[in-house]
Amino acid sequence: xxxxxxxxxxxxxxxxxxxxxxxxxxxxxxxxxxxxxxxxxxxxxxxxxxxxxxxxxxxxxxxxxxxxxxxxxxxxxxxxxxxxxxxxxxxxxxxxxxxxxxxxxxxxxxxxxxxxxxxxxxxxxxxxxxxxxxxxxxxxxxxxxxxxxxxxxxxxxxxxxxxxxxxxxxxxxxxxxxxxxxxxxxxxxxxxxxxxxxxxxxxxxxxxxxxxxxxxxxxxxxxxxxxxxxxxxxxxxxxxxxxxxxxxxxxxxxxxxxxxxxxxxxxxxxxxxxxxxxxxxxxxxxxxxxxxxxxxxxxxxxxxxxxxxxxxxxxxxxxxxxxxxxxxxxxxxxxxxxxxxxxxxxxxxxxxxxxxxxxxxxxxxxxxxxxxxxxxxxxxxxxxxxxxxxxxxxxxxxxxxxxxxxxxxxxxxxxxxxxxxxxxxxx
Amino acid sequence: xxxxxxxxxxxxxxxxxxxxxxxxxxxxxxxxxxxxxxxxxxxxxxxxxxxxxxxxxxxxxxxxxxxxxxxxxxxxxxxxxxxxxxxxxxxxxxxxxxxxxxxxxxxxxxxxxxxxxxxxxxxxxxxxxxxxxxxxxxxxxxxxxxxxxxxxxxxxxxxxxxxxxxxxxxxxxxxxxxxxxxxxxxxxxxxxxxxxxxxxxxxxxxxxxxxxxxxxxxxxxxxxxxxxxxxxxxxxxxxxxxxxxxxxxxxxxxxxxxxxxxxxxxxxxxxxxxxxxxxxxxxxxxxxxxxxxxxxxxxxxxxxxxxxxxxxxxxxxxxxxxxxxxxxxxxxxxxxxxxxxxxxxxxxxxxxxxxxxxxxxxxxxxxxxxxxxxxxxxxxxxxxxxxxxxxxxxxxxxxxxxxxxxxxxxxxxxxxxxxxxxxxxxx
Numbered sequence: 081x082x083x084x085x086x087x088x089x090x091x092x093x094x095x096x097x098x099x100x101x102x103x104x105x106x107x108x109x110x111x112x113x114x115x116x117x118x119x120x121x122x123x124x125x126x127x128x129x130x131x132x133x134x135x136x137x138x139x140x141x142x143x144x145x146x147x148x149x150x151x152x153x154x155x156x157x158x159x160x161x162x163x164x165x166x167x168x169x170x171x172x173x174x175x176x177x178x179x180x181x182x183x184x185x186x187x188x189x190x191x192x193x194x195x196x197x198x199x200x201x202x203x204x205x206x207x208x209x210x211x212x213x214x215x216x217x218x219x220x221x222x223x224x225x226x227x228x229x230x231x232x233x234x235x236x237x238x239x240x241x242x243x244x245x246x247x248x249x250x251x252x253x254x255x256x257x258x259x260x261x262x263x264x265x266x267x268x269x270x271x272x273x274x275x276x277x278x279x280x281x282x283x284x285x286x287x288x289x290x291x292x293x294x295x296x297x298x299x300x301x302x303x304x305x306x307x308x309x310x311x312x313x314x315x316x317x318x319x320x321x322x323x324x325x326x327x328x329x330x331x332x333x334x335x336x337x338x339x340x341x342x343x344x345x346x347x348x349x350x351x352x353x354x355x356x357x358x359x360x361x362x363x364x365x366x367x368x369x370x371x372x373x374x375x376x377x378x379x380x381x382x383x384x385x386x387x388x389x390x391x392x393x394x395x396x397x398x399x400x401x402x403x404x405x406x407x408x409x410x411x412x413x414x415x416x417x418x419x420x421x422x423x424x425x426x427x428x429x430x431x432x433x434x435x436x437x438x439x440x441x442x443x444x445x446x447x448x449x450x451x452x453x454x455x456x457x458x459x460x461x462x463x464x465x466x467x468x469x470x471x472x473x474x475x476x477x478x479x480x481x482x483x484x485x486x487x488x489x490x491x492x493x494x495x496x497x498x499x500x501x502x503x504x505x506x507x
Numbered sequence: 508x509x510x511x512x513x514x515x516x517x518x519x520x521x522x523x524x525x526x527x528x529x530x531x532x533x534x535x536x537x538x539x540x541x542x543x544x545x546x547x548x549x550x551x552x553x554x555x556x557x558x559x560x561x562x563x564x565x566x567x568x569x570x571x572x573x574x575x576x577x578x579x580x581x582x583x584x585x586x587x588x589x590x591x592x593x594x595x596x597x598x599x600x601x602x603x604x605x606x607x608x609x610x611x612x613x614x615x616x617x618x619x620x621x622x623x624x625x626x627x628x629x630x631x632x633x634x635x636x637x638x639x640x641x642x643x644x645x646x647x648x649x650x651x652x653x654x655x656x657x658x659x660x661x662x663x664x665x666x667x668x669x670x671x672x673x674x675x676x677x678x679x680x681x682x683x684x685x686x687x688x689x690x691x692x693x694x695x696x697x698x699x700x701x702x703x704x705x706x707x708x709x710x711x712x713x714x715x716x717x718x719x720x721x722x723x724x725x726x727x728x729x730x731x732x733x734x735x736x737x738x739x740x741x742x743x744x745x746x747x748x749x750x751x752x753x754x755x756x757x758x759x760x761x762x763x764x765x766x767x768x769x770x771x772x773x774x775x776x777x778x779x780x781x782x783x784x785x786x787x788x789x790x791x792x793x794x795x796x797x798x799x800x801x802x803x804x805x806x807x808x809x810x811x812x813x814x815x816x817x818x819x820x821x822x823x824x825x826x827x828x829x830x831x832x833x834x835x836x837x838x839x840x841x842x843x844x845x846x847x848x849x850x851x852x853x854x855x856x857x858x859x860x861x862x863x864x865x866x867x868x869x870x871x872x873x874x875x876x877x878x879x880x881x882x883x884x885x886x887x888x889x890x891x892x893x894x895x896x897x898x899x900x901x902x903x904x905x906x907x908x909x910x911x912x913x914x915x916x917x918x919x920x921x922x923x924x925x926x927x928x929x930x931x932x933x934x
Contacts, residue, residue: 086812087600090584093553095597098611101549117868119845119875122528126520126630127554127616128574128586147555147584149576152620157517157574159555170522173514179889181878184525189554193579203553211878218857218878229868334861385513418546430645434761441544441656448546451608452643462606 092193092202099413103405104205106234106412107398108187111207114230115185118222120209123184125166127191131156133165136384145192159191163208164380164393171212172386180213180389183222201399209374210393212381217328219392220357220376225335227361227372227394234401235410240371242337243344244328244359247375248321249311250302250348256315257298263290265352267299272348274303305345328357353377357392363404371404372396417467422474423450423459429474432499436472436484439503464489519620519629526840530832531632533661533839534825535614538634541657542612545649547636550611552593554618558583560592563811572619586618590635591807591820598639599813607640607816610649628826636801637820639808644755646819647784647803652762654788654799654821661828662837667798669764670771671755671786674802675748676738677729677775683742684725690717692779694726699775701730732772755784780804784819790831798831799823844894850877850886852902859926860901863911866930891916 089095096104115122131148148158160166163186171178186208193202209226211219224242231240250271251264259267266289274282279300286296305311312322325343332341349358358375362368374394382388405411420440424433430453437449448468450459456473463471471487478484484502485494516522523531542549558575575585587593590613598605613635620629636653638646651669658667677698678691686694693716701709706727713723732738739749752770759768776785785802789795801821809815832838847867851860857880864876875895877886883900890898898914905911911929912921 087596089553089596090555090557090578090582091580093555095553095593095600096549096551097597097601098548098550101551104551105549116873117871119873121525122523122532123525124523124528124531126516126522128517128520128618128630130517147576147578149574151517151574153518155517166522169514169516170524173522174524183875191555203555214878216879218861218876221861222876222878225865331861334858335865431761434645434648434758438652438762444544446543446546448610449645449649451638451641451645451649 094201094203102412103402104398107401107405108205110230110233111185111187111396113233114226115207115209117229118183118226120183120185120226122186123167123170124186124188125160125163125170127159127189128157129160129166129169131158133169133384134158134160136165145194147191147193160188161192162190162395163188163206164210164377164395165384167208167210167212167393168380168384168386171389172381172384175381175387175389181211181219182213183209183211185209205398207372207396207398208393209396210391212391213389214392215390217324217357218331220328220359221331221335223374223392223394224332224341224359225337227396228335228337228340230396231361231371231401234405236401236404236408239364239404239408240340240361241364242341242359242361243347244325244341244357245343245345245347246321246325246357247348247354248356249319249325250345252315252319252321253302253305253311254295254299257295257302259291259295259299267291268348269350269352271299271303271346272350274346303346308343311343311345324357349373349375353380353383355379361396363407367407368400368403371400417446417469418448419445419469420447421450421459421463421468421471422447423454423456423463423471424473425456425475426453428476429453429479432479432484433472433474435503436474436499439505442505521628521630529839530829531825534828534832535632537657537660538612538614538823540660541653542634542636544656545610545653547610547612547653549613550594550597551613551615552587552590552597554586554616555584556587556593556596558585560596560811561585561587563592572621574618574620587615588619589617589822590615590633591637591804591822592811594635594637594639594820595807595811595813598816599808599811602808602814602816608638608646609640610636610638612636632825634799634823634825635820636823637818639818640816641819642817644751644784645758647755647786648758648762650801650819650821651759651768651786652764654823655762655764655767657823658788658798658828661832663828663831663835666791666831666835667767667788668791669768669786669788670774671752671768671784672770672772672774673748673752673784674775674781675783676746676752677772679742679746679748680729680732680738681722681726684722684729686718686722686726694718695775696777696779698726698730698773699777701773730773735770738772751784776800776802780807780810782806788823790834794834795827795830798827844873844896845875846872846896847874848877848886848890848895848898849874850881850883850890850898850900852883852900853880855903856880856901856906859906859911860899862930863899863901863926866932869932 146158146161151157188206190206191203209223254264270285270289283296312318347358347360354375355378356376360370360373372394376392378390422433422437424430437447440447459473468489471489472484474484483496483498485496487494573585573588578584615633617633618630636650681691697712697716710723739745774785774787781802782805783803787797787800803819805817849860849864851857864874867874886900895916898916899911901911910923910925912923914921
């Protein structure tokens with residue numbers, strides 16, 4: 081086995097070295113800060129779920145992409161492919177105690193066994209925002225506005241557009257063109273494949289889901305609709321579904337998002353469980369896969385055996401947004417910074433170095449302490465590599481005098497201070 | 508299937524509701540803040556590892572407790588039981604690029620398939636601190652002092668004692684009593700079981716690892732040694748191993764830890780790979796399992812196929828420390844707090860409510876916005892449940908006048924301000 085084979089992570093799984101963690105932590109921080117600002121509470125569930133739960137929900141595609149295994153008591157377990165089934169399970173378990181609407185967020189590692197391409201790994205971290213038990217479209221608005229707030233915090237506020245549709249509008253349009261209700265779910269899943277497969281294959285899929293040749297033609301024409309006005313004129317005027325979209329756009333304008341949102345009839349979402357508004361966020365140039373997506377789902381809690389409850393959710397992965405940060409040249413680059421680096425020339429200075437490091441750390445300073453005696457050249461080469469604000473290097477003369485020099489590594493200025501002053505706690 | 512069965516997490520796995528997350532986040536924050544103050548860099552690896560890697564390392568016990576499975580290409584994968592093999596793999600993969608000594612930390616979910624008892628689940632989160640490539644005992648001191656700093660940050664600074672030993676000292680003592688070197692590793696593993704199995708079973712284990720009946724008696728006598736002085740007198744004076752312990756105690760005193768540390772010859776650690784100093788942290792009353800443990804390991808990098816490099820590591824789980832927080836009555840209890848709760852009486856006030864929430868959130872205030880029109884009684888009942896600092900409830904009169912009242916929920920005082928002032932960004 082070659083050294084490379086031996087030391088790499090399993091295929092599709094990622095290692096995070098400190099430089100990679102800088103990026104990941106910046107993304108997690110933006111997610112967390114945005115969720116907290118909007119009043120979401122954190123929750124989490126284990127990455128290992130029962131296979132049964134994932135099957136009870138689960139998009140049609142996802143089930144064969146699940147990593148599954150048996151434990152030693154022959155239980156069927158799986159690594160979750162998404163967080164929503166676990167959320168639904170947790171809500172159902174305490175449905176009589178929890179206060180609704182609830183607004184929860186999680187940053188959840190999720191696994192899918194699939195072919196890899198840009199923006200696709202076999203695991204990723206996904207930020208989940210869910211509002212359960214709220215009918216008002218303000219729920220959709222909160223979730224979308226919070227996602228955009230996270231992007232703003234990452235310096236990507238102007239780099240994103242959210243495409244919004246309503247499955248109820250699609251249903252009205254399909255019905256108008258003669259596709260009966262019980263073929264809608266299959267038609268949605270087929271139409272969602274547009275752009276991923278060619279139109280001929282899509283036509284076959286649609287016919288397989290029970291559409292007549294005329295209905296297939298009509299479905300293709302539907303996807304040409306560019307504006308909400310066009311959709312309304314096909315429907316003979318405003319409908320509940322088109323009015324819901326207009327209301328949502330108004331609400332999002334109040335959240336300062338008017339410039340970032342637009343109607344897009346082709347946004348459908350692959351998962352079977354959406355029942356109303358659906359949306360996807362893309363980079364403005366649409367050069368990458370979706371940054372986030374979500375929508376309203378009314379049936380999930382009931383489907384897994386709980387009391388039915390409406391919900392709105394969003395999933396936002398860490399891979400595509402990291403690519404966008406990189407493409408835009410705004411990738412956070414500094415490894416975690418230190419306020420001080422401290423070094424010492426001989427063992428005789430070690431105790432002073434430790435005492436100073438200890439005192440500074442107690443004052444919430446981040447201190448990198450050299451762990452063995454070293455020459456000044458070596459110490460300053462290391463400290464000068466970036467990310468360090470100030471350096472203290474202690475030699476025998478310093479110990480003798482009882483003073484040290486604090487070097488500001490940005491402007492090379494120095495200040496001298498006594499060791500006693502540095503190590504005596506400020507009152 | 509009963510509702511309870513349906514909605515629980517898989518056996519041994521934990522759900523974290525928002526109140527549970529408050530505790531977990533407080534622990535993670537203490538770990539992260541302590542690691543950063545001491546100049547450790549974050550890293551991470553995927554919870555899924557190759558089974559081969561875990562087998563190459565892995566304590567003797569651990570291998571049969573691993574959750575393992577095959578992916579669809581028949582690769583043998585596993586959920587890691589501990590982080591150190593992944594750390595060693597990542598270091599080995601970039602051994603020529605990385606700058607040593609490196610100081611890394613991670614908060615890693617780890618899985619073990621074992622019987623459950625207090626302080627034992629089948630998954631837990633473990634804080635890992637490792638210093639790779641540093642011979643000085645200052646590495647051990649940094650790791651132990653950083654663990655104690657995390658406990659201080661949790662309000663447990665005086666609740667813990669660290670018991671420290673040196674496997675090299677045990678080796679010197681075993682050799683002195685006639686146990687040859689090549690039986691030491693087995694003897695360590697057997698001696699580590701003391702207290703977990705009865706002395707008779709322990710004696711059998713020791714004889715099975717190749718010790719003569721006299722050597723078994725001698726090994727039992729060793730474990731009666733109470734002080735470093737006693738150990739040294741058995742050895743005929745100070746030895747390199749006893750001097751290392753004395754030096755480490757001196758270093759830890761400089762980190763303010765003198766009161767929390769003591770020599771304990773019975774601390775051995777179950778894992779086979781430790782080669783020098785070993786330590787375990789316990790609650791002072793020793794009513795719970797170990798809070799953390801670690802030591803120096805010189806052979807792991809070489810064992811998994813890398814270039815040999817000395818290292819010091821620590822693992823600190825989230826379960827026992829949460830129990831200690833609970834036992835001591837210092838469990839963080841508040842669900843994430845909000846700066847504001849905002850509600851509105853009729854749809855006509857909704858736009859004002861959103862605009863105020865949006866403006867406050869932009870000023871880094873955490874705002875819970877009511878998502879539908881509600882009566883003041885309902886709004887204030889919800890807002891008054893704790894964790895909310897101020898409440899703004901908007902009725903028709905407020906909209907008409909263009910003002911709102913901000914109610915301080917702690918002292919019930921009110922201030923009035925204009926909606927324009929609240930929603931206009933401060934320059």
